[in-house]
Every structure is written in structure tokens, then in C-alpha cells.
Amino acid sequence: MLKWIEVDSKALLHNLSLIRSLVKKRTKVIFVVKANAYGHGIDQVVSITEKSNLIDWYGVNSIEEAVKLRELGVKREILILGYVERELIEEGIRNNVRFTVYEPSYISEIERKARKMKREAYFHLKLETGTGRQGIDKKDWKSFKEVLKKIEYTKFEAVSSHFANIEDTTDHSYAEYQLKRFNSFYKLIVNDGFSPLRHFSCSASTLLFPKTHFDFVRVGISAYGYWPSKETHLSFLLRHKNELELRKVLSFYTKVAQVKTLKKGSFISYGLTYKTTQKTKIAVLPVGYFDGVDRKLSNTGYFLIKGERVPIRGRVCMNITLVDVSHIKNINSEDKVTLIGRDGKEIVSADDWADKVGTINYEILSRLSPEIPRIVR
Numbered sequence: 001m002l003k004w005i006e007v008d009s010k011a012l013l014h015n016l017s018l019i020r021s022l023v024k025k026r027t028k029v030i031f032v033v034k035a036n037a038y039g040h041g042i043d044q045v046v047s048i049t050e051k052s053n054l055i056d057w058y059g060v061n062s063i064e065e066a067v068k069l070r071e072l073g074v075k076r077e078i079l080i081l082g083y084v085e086r087e088l089i090e091e092g093i094r095n096n097v098r099f100t101v102y103e104p105s106y107i108s109e110i111e112r113k114a115r116k117m118k119r120e121a122y123f124h125l126k127l128e129t130g131t132g133r134q135g136i137d138k139k140d141w142k143s144f145k146e147v148l149k150k151i152e153y154t155k156f157e158a159v160s161s162h163f164a165n166i167e168d169t170t171d172h173s174y175a176e177y178q179l180k181r182f183n184s185f186y187k188l189i190v191n192d193g194f195s196p197l198r199h200f201s202c203s204a205s206t207l208l209f210p211k212t213h214f215d216f217v218r219v220g221i222s223a224y225g226y227w228p229s230k231e232t233h234l235s236f237l238l239r240h241k242n243e244l245e246l247r248k249v250l251s252f253y254t255k256v257a258q259v260k261t262l263k264k265g266s267f268i269s270y271g272l273t274y275k276t277t278q279k280t281k282i283a284v285l286p287v288g289y290f291d292g293v294d295r296k297l298s299n300t301g302y303f304l305i306k307g308e309r310v311p312i313r314g315r316v317c318m319n320i321t322l323v324d325v326s327h328i329k330n331i332n333s334e335d336k337v338t339l340i341g342r343d344g345k346e347i348v349s350a351d352d353w354a355d356k357v358g359t360i361n362y363e364i365l366s367r368l369s370p371e372i373p374r375i376v377r
């Protein structure tokens, strides 16, 4: 195999058991496997976790992902976090998913379809608490209430919300403000005679704030062994005496396609952005931005070969990347290259890539091409 991703099943289960230990017994864990399980491979991640009692539900973004889980044999409940087109509501009901909703007419549409199918349907109402994306405003509750009084087949199972500023900072005052809005909105709903379950918490709030756990936590990145941000990690260390040993689940490998020596003063790759200052041994790697190797890693990133860092020289191409291997002895074509992962004492992680290209580990992981084979080990 020329390039492949390895998924460490023990690391994944280890992280999930750490998360499990942080939440109360009665709090259910929704394991977020959207975006091809954050690039880890939805098939592989589900094969590791479906039989495990460390998680309760799966969270996905789309109806397509939910159907895929059912095709993989998933029996657990599935919460769809994103929007489902109205014409696909029946498919959702047939596959026994939980819809996230935020429009009264959408609830009526679910009810109409559920009645026609003579099946129960479930939805979670998303509350706007300050993230400014999906969600209903408190002032619109009245119109929802009227619809909710009329539904029979459709079950108002839960309310949810999402934090806007919990990863990017060690100042959690905005998260506190959102939590207050959530609690006040929930009170209004309860006063009107409804008693939905509640969920608000992503990885950062699950790791930092037990008071946000409610009935479910929705965890993604931490299960895959990454901290949501340096700030979340720092906040955790300031609150707890002990480190939380998250283990990275994904490694990404390729093999050297060619080794060649360039004379001093030679250019490397498109745009002539790198010129050798001495005789330089280069390894040609058969991966590029099509695979998810961000083009902004050009001339800044590094990979690992034989336990050593090998810097990227010149521009990352669509299918090829060049690295400087002048310091590596006995290097040949088909030698293994660690793009993300550990080799000996050295590690290169999605955080390292993210720092170099000005993004977050979430984007690096979820953009790894779904076409790369994933292997569970």
C-alpha cells in the first residue's frame, strides 16, 4: 500500500473510558462520528465502538451519515446534528434517527410524515444561546409551543445548544453567559409543561465543566485523542492536579517513491520557492493536497523518516510532496514515511500541522481524504 491511515483501537477505547469517567453514570455519551469520524474512517471507528458500553449514541451531521451507520449495523440511537432536507424526513424516520430542529413548520412536517408512516419520530430542539448558527430564539418559543401541543406521533425528546467560545480562550465568561441563557430558556419550556432532556456539551465543556453535562454530552475531538485547543488543555491543568492522558488514535503513512540528489542551486517544485544551498538529497513522496496534506505546509512542515524529521521543501503538489533527506543514511524508495504519528522518539501530530498552516486540528483531521485506506490496529 502506498499510503494508509492506521486507527489505534486501544487508544480510542482508552480515550472514551477517560471521558466516561468524567461524566455521571446517568449522563449518556453521544460519540460524534461526523466528517468520516473526524477523518479516522467511519467504518473503522464504528467497528471499534459499536459493541462498547463506553458510548451510548452516535452523533452525525447528515442523513447520509446516519443511513451509513445503519448499513454498518448500528443499533444505537443516532442524533443528526445538521439539517435534513424535508424530502428526506421519511428516510430519517425509517432509520429511526433523532432530528435536530429549529423551525415550527419542520416539526409539523415530521408529524405529517410520521402519521402517514404510523411510526414515532423524535426531534431535539436546538436553542439559540449566543452561537448565532442553528437554533430558535426564546422570543419564538410561543409559535413552537402551539405546534408542540398538536403533535402526536412526534416526540419532543430533548433541547440542545452549542458553545461558541469555549475552545478559543481560557476566559469562559461567554460560555457562562450561554449556559445562563440555556437554563433560563429551559425553565420557560418546563413552566409550559414540557420536560425534554438536555444537552449542550462538546469535548471542551465535557472536560472542563461538569455542570454542562446534563443528560448527554456530545464528544468528538477528545475521543480521537486530541485536545480541542491549547487553551482547553491549559484550563484543564489549572483545574485538575493530574494530566488527562488522551492518546492520539490516528497515524498517517506513505512510502518514498524516489530518492535523488540535487546540485547546490537547484530549484524544488512549482513556483521555484525553494533553492538548494548545498548538494541536497530529496525524497519524492506520493502524497499531496488531494490527500489532505495542506498546501500551506509548503516549505514549513515536516514528516518523519527513520525516526528523524524531514522538512518539506518547495510547494506541496496535488499528488506529490518533496522532503529533504540529506541527513538520513541508507534511504531507499519504499521506505516508510510518517506523515502524522510517531516514529521512534519523534512525533508529528495534526496539532503541528495546524499550527503551521493557521488552522485547528479538527480541520486537518477531517480533511484527510476519505479515499485513503484506513486500517484498524
Ligand SMILES: Cc1ncc(COP(=O)(O)O)c(C=O)c1O
Binding pocket: 032, 081, 162, 201, 202, 203, 204, 218, 219, 220, 221, 222, 228
Ligand atoms: C453540534 C456539535 N456538537 C458536538 C460537537 C463535538 O465537538 P468536539 O469535537 O469539540 O467534541 C460538534 C463538533 O463540531 C458539534 O458541531
